[in-house]
Amino acid sequence: MWTGIDYLGESNWPRKANTSGVIDTCGFEKDTWYFCQSQWTDKPMLHIFPHWNWPGKEGEYVPVLCYTNCDSVELFLNGKSLGIQSYWFPRSGMQGEYEDFPARNSIPRTTEDLHLTWTVPYQPGKLKAVGMKNGKEVVTEEISTTGKPAAIRLCADRKIISGGPD
Numbered sequence: 001m002w003t004g005i006d007y008l009g010e011s012n013w014p015r016k017a018n019t020s021g022v023i024d025t026c027g028f029e030k031d032t033w034y035f036c037q038s039q040w041t042d043k044p045m046l047h048i049f050p051h052w053n054w055p056g057k058e059g060e061y062v063p064v065l066c067y068t069n070c071d072s073v074e075l076f077l078n079g080k081s082l083g084i085q086s087y088w089f090p091r092s093g094m095q096g097e098y099e100d101f102p103a104r105n106s107i108p109r110t111t112e113d114l115h116l117t118w119t120v121p122y123q124p125g126k127l128k129a130v131g132m133k134n135g136k137e138v139v140t141e142e143i144s145t146t147g148k149p150a151a152i153r154l155c156a157d158r159k160i161i162s163g164g165p166d
Helices: 031-040
Strands: 046-049 061-068 072-077 080-087 116-121 126-133 136-144
Touching: 031 046, 031 061, 046 126, 046 136, 061 072, 061 126, 072 116, 080 116
Parallel strands: none
Antiparallel strands: 046 061, 061 116, 072 080, 072 126, 126 136
């Protein structure tokens, strides 16, 4: 990570800004913000992405990623479970004698890039992730397909805007 917040400058034409931060120039957290949170906080958290708006891509596969500090996460699409995943990190070493590893539970585990991934055939609706710690549900996150925009309405907060300092 080069910087915490995106900023103007240090970019190549035609861009005007450096976008290597975890917060954008408007102050919104980017996905990498949640990655850092998953590594540096004890408060249960999870973040699933990308958005779930893919009109015309029904049936095509979309990778859904999750950053979390939970023991395991179950992903649901429109109420149907897409499976439980968990980390095996750090991998514990041998115990006592050679080739004596501790028993693993039945949840598939990974250390791949410190995130969990499901490959999901797209259908409109709701993705829900449920994070578990010590066998108990501790956090959930949902993302949904949105409808078409209905309208945009802009209103000024003043009648005259000065071009110079106020």
